[in-house]
Amino acid sequence: MIEFQRISKTYPSKDGGVAALKNVSLMVTSREIFGVIGLSGAGKSTLLRLVNGLETFDEGSLTVDGVDLKTSGKKGLRDLRQNTGMIFQHYHLLHHRNVAGNIAFPLELLGYRKPEINQRVEELLGIVDLKEKKHHYPAVLSGGQRQRVAIARALATNPKILLCDEATSSLDPITGGAILTLLEKINRECGVTILMISHQLSAVSRICHRVGVLKDGELIEQGAKEQVLGYPREAYTKLLIESSEIHGKPLVKKEVV
Numbered sequence: 001m002i003e004f005q006r007i008s009k010t011y012p013s014k015d016g017g018v019a020a021l022k023n024v025s026l027m028v029t030s031r032e033i034f035g036v037i038g039l040s041g042a043g044k045s046t047l048l049r050l051v052n053g054l055e056t057f058d059e060g061s062l063t064v065d066g067v068d069l070k071t072s073g074k075k076g077l078r079d080l081r082q083n084t085g086m087i088f089q090h091y092h093l094l095h096h097r098n099v100a101g102n103i104a105f106p107l108e109l110l111g112y113r114k115p116e117i118n119q120r121v122e123e124l125l126g127i128v129d130l131k132e133k134k135h136h137y138p139a140v141l142s143g144g145q146r147q148r149v150a151i152a153r154a155l156a157t158n159p160k161i162l163l164c165d166e167a168t169s170s171l172d173p174i175t176g177g178a179i180l181t182l183l184e185k186i187n188r189e190c191g192v193t194i195l196m197i198s199h200q201l202s203a204v205s206r207i208c209h210r211v212g213v214l215k216d217g218e219l220i221e222q223g224a225k226e227q228v229l230g231y232p233r234e235a236y237t238k239l240l241i242e243s244s245e246i247h248g249k250p251l252v253k254k255e256v257v
């Protein structure tokens, strides 16, 4: 579904460039939830932004749902973006539009007709459980409600892939947990493939099926969640896990392996 093959990406800078991704190979299969963890600056957002063409790469190949991003052209990129929703840590809602208006926005851009838009908006409000907030503006919503609006908007065009960039990092544990439960439901019931990045290992541990670890642009370890978080191979992964364990509570149940 999403296949990174030997991807490298360097951002230009005055002193020779920042190597954000180095020779990254990674396969996200259809209908799975794949999590990428790593410290700040490891290259997580860069990796995610490649998938919907928000960022370009220098070397390697990237195929998304059978489309090769190097050769897809403008139409291919347009189709890809329609097929790929994205949510962010800070929601990025349109403040002058109410909840329904935010969710309708991508459909309006694509020229859908009003009755179709209204029907889809109602459906999405049901999925994210925000029917009663339909006419409210983002300014009066809580963080969790804002993220629900962002999720509904990201799903408006019925994408097969949802990219999540630190989607719960600004939320308290209970509200963040409810968002993770919603993402899990979307994955299970709507068959949406989720690629999520987070520095919160607890979030990744809670809903991901497989996990990859990025360190300074290199994918140093990947595998089943129980494997990577329960029996990390790399010292860096162990360090990440130890620093996020609360009172010695393990992130995954080891006996599951």
Ligand SMILES: Nc1ncnc2c1ncn2[C@@H]1O[C@H](COP(=O)(O)OP(=O)(O)OP(=O)(O)O)[C@@H](O)[C@H]1O
Pocket: 011, 012, 018, 019, 020, 038, 039, 040, 041, 042, 043, 044, 045, 046, 047, 199
């Ligand atoms: N537009 C840009 N121009 C130049 N350098 C950039 C740009 N975006 C990111 N970088 C650099 O690339 C590296 C990877 O950044 P990236 O944002 O992908 O990391 P991250 O893992 O998402 O970090 P965080 O957890 O802080 O969000 C960093 O060294 C960053 O400074």
Ligand SMILES: [Mg+2]
Pocket: 044, 045, 046
């Ligand atoms: Mg980031």
